[in-house]
Amino acid sequence: MSRLLLVLGLLLVLAGLAWPWLSRLPLGRLPGDIHIVRDGVDFYFPLGTCLVLSVLLSLLLWWLRR
Structure with a gap:
């Protein structure tokens, strides 16, 4: 468990450094992402992005467990 937390922490640090x-x-701008702008309200839900990331993470975890 501690090794997993260390790896996840390092991945977050690397993602933060590579953010530019x-x-x-x-x-975040894929088809299927919901963006509604009304009077004083800006609602954004990245549905398409969440689906793509979920599939990619599922494939990665499946590959690592093999």
Whole structure:
């Protein structure tokens, strides 16, 4: 468990350092993402992005457990 937490922490640090490059990826602006702008309200739900990330993480975890 501690090894998993260390690896996840290191991945978060690396993602934070690589944020200028990661922010250029089209994630968050995919078809299926819901963005509603009304009077004084801005609602955003990245449904398409969540689905893509879920599939990618599921495949990665499946590959690591094999």
